[in-house]
Structures are given as structure tokens and as C-alpha cells.
Amino acid sequence: MLSKKMLNTLNEQIKLEMYSAHLYLAMSSHIEHQGFKGMAKWLRVQYEEETFHFLKFYDYVKSRGEKVILKAIDAPPNDFGTPLETFRKVLEHEQQITADINKLYKTAIDQNDFASQIFLQWFISEQVEEEDSTSEVLNKIQLIGDKPTDLLYLDKELGTRTFTPPSSNE
Numbered sequence: 001m002l003s004k005k006m007l008n009t010l011n012e013q014i015k016l017e018m019y020s021a022h023l024y025l026a027m028s029s030h031i032e033h034q035g036f037k038g039m040a041k042w043l044r045v046q047y048e049e050e051t052f053h054f055l056k057f058y059d060y061v062k063s064r065g066e067k068v069i070l071k072a073i074d075a076p077p078n079d080f081g082t083p084l085e086t087f088r089k090v091l092e093h094e095q096q097i098t099a100d101i102n103k104l105y106k107t108a109i110d111q112n113d114f115a116s117q118i119f120l121q122w123f124i125s126e127q128v129e130e131e132d133s134t135s136e137v138l139n140k141i142q143l144i145g146d147k148p149t150d151l152l153y154l155d156k157e158l159g160t161r162t163f164t165p166p167s168s169n170e
């Protein structure tokens with residue numbers, strides 16, 4: 001059982017994770033349309049990660065004996081600009097999600113919900129990783145600047161990213 005407040009905020013986060021998934025898939029499609037297949041793959045893996053987050057929250061709410069309420073998600077934008085602009089938006093989005101997860105954690109503290117605190121700790125670490133990996137790509141694109149050959153080389157490197165679901169005890 002969860003408190004009403006905790007359940008509502010978790011249901012809200014479930015919606016945000018699904019929105020994040022859609023946002024990254026829209027970015028993937030946008031960047032692939034510009035010819036960057038590797039970046040598109042990287043963003044598609046990001047989409048898969050967000051779907052995994054969505055299901056992790058979904059399963060947690062279920063495991064606390066509650067019903068998940070799926071809400072309507074907004075349509076993501078369909079133009080994200082250049083690769084540099086796109087990856088800036090990825091980082092901004094991840095920073096926003098970090099703030100949301102921190103707020104959720106604060107709610108779990110206020111509600112004396114210790115199980116939810118433990119559950120959310122995984123996401124706190126995950127957000128550190130998300131911001132770190134996105135900043136790395138963004139820095140590389142910034143360093144490359146206006147050199148198309150280097151950008152294509154980076155694109156190839158980013159295309160090697162694959163999605164590996166973390167094991168359940170991780």
C-alpha cells in the first residue's frame with residue numbers, strides 16, 4: 001500500500017518516463033532524417049532505456065498493491081535543430097528528470113515511505129549516469145565544431161551503443 005500522495009506522484013512519474021521515451025524516439029527520427037544514423041541509434045537506445053524506466057516504475061507501483069493509472073502524454077516536438085542543439089536538449093531534459101526524481105525522493109521522505117526511498121535510490125544513481133553520458137556526447141560535438149569529417153566519425157562511434165537491461169538487483 002502507498003499513501004495517496006506517493007501513489008499520485010509515482011503515477012505522474014510513470015507518465016514522464018513514457019514522455020521521455022517518445023521524446024527520444026522523436027529526436028532519433030529527426031537526426032536520422034539529417035543523415036546521422038549513429039546518433040539516431042544512440043537516441044533509440046535512450047528511448048529503450050526510458051521504456052525500461054517506465055516499466056520499472058509500473059512494476060513497483062504494482063508490487064505495492066496499487067493500480068497504475070496511465071495518463072495521456074503530450075506529443076513531443078518534431079524539430080530539434082542541429083546535432084549540437086539536439087544533444088543540448090537531451091541534457092536539459094535529463095537535468096529536468098533529475099530534478100523530478102529528487103522531488104519524488106523528497107515526497108517519499110515526507111511520507112515516511114522507506115521502501116519507496118530505497119526504490120528511488122536506483123533512479124538517483126541512474127540520473128548521474130544519464131547526465132554524465134549525455135554531457136560526454138555533447139562535449140564531443142562542441143569540440144568538433146564545424147568539421148564534418150570528425151562529426152561523421154563521432155556518428156559512427158555513437159552507432160555502436162546497444163541497450164543492455166540492468167539486472168534486477170542492480
Ligand SMILES: [Fe+2]
Nearest residue numbers: 017020050053
Ligand atoms: Fe528515465
Ligand SMILES: [Fe+2]
Nearest residue numbers: 020094097130
Ligand atoms: Fe533518462
